[in-house]
Amino acid sequence: MISELLVNNIGGIREVSLHLKGRFIAITGESGSGKSSLVRALELVSGKRAQAALIRAGVEEGEVRAVLEMDGPVACLPDDLQPQEGFMVVKRIVSSTGRARSYLQERPVPLNTLTAALSKVIAIQSQFSQLELLEPGLQMELLDNSGGNQLRGSRSELSKNSPWPWNMNESCWRSHARERILNQDTRMAKPFSPGSARWNLDPAANRSGRSK
Numbered sequence: 001m002i003s004e005l006l007v008n009n010i011g012g013i014r015e016v017s018l019h020l021k022g023r024f025i026a027i028t029g030e031s032g033s034g035k036s037s038l039v040r041a042l043e044l045v046s047g048k049r050a051q052a053a054l055i056r057a058g059v060e061e062g063e064v065r066a067v068l069e070m071d072g073p074v075a076c077l078p079d080d081l082q083p084q085e086g087f088m089v090v091k092r093i094v095s096s097t098g099r100a101r102s103y104l105q106e107r108p109v110p111l112n113t114l115t116a117a118l119s120k121v122i123a124i125q126s127q128f129s130q131l132e133l134l135e136p137g138l139q140m141e142l143l144d145n146s147g148g149n150q151l152r153g154s155r156s157e158l159s160k161n162s163p164w165p166w167n168m169n170e171s172c173w174r175s176h177a178r179e180r181i182l183n184q185d186t187r188m189a190k191p192f193s194p195g196s197a198r199w200n201l202d203p204a205a206n207r208s209g210r211s212k
Contacts, residue, residue: 004067009056011037044092046122047115050100065091076116
């Protein structure tokens, strides 16, 4: 659970510090009050790639810092990045050029490390979040997880002995997905009927500006 959220210069927010308690929290406000900017801040801290457009106009840098209450260790993290006394500190700093720095427990980490650590901790349900179901990697994960502990154990063993299929670059998955969609659209496309056949025009006469 998020116990603290500090946001500086993200979207329309200049500076805000939230201390959250309880299992259900609703943040309300009129249009322009900063609700969407808080969602953008949560997306950043959960590992979404940064964009310069997220920074408040006229500033050089934006920052999001979250303190998370954790129930236990995070499997994919080394010991020095594990929660301390039940808390994990996550921070993202984004510059006006679009470059970003990621931190776990105040230590700099690659973005994919932060994303992997928080993928099962923070879930953001937005208008188009269901499109993630089109990602082949997520489809494989959902399918493998449906097989219970035995299948997850088999997958873990396979990944150790043969890591390449499991570490395939995400762009490769997306390229194959786009190719399948394009091929399907091509097969479903109907032949084009030229205008000259539809309107019974003489192409030669049409080029000279006359028609029969």
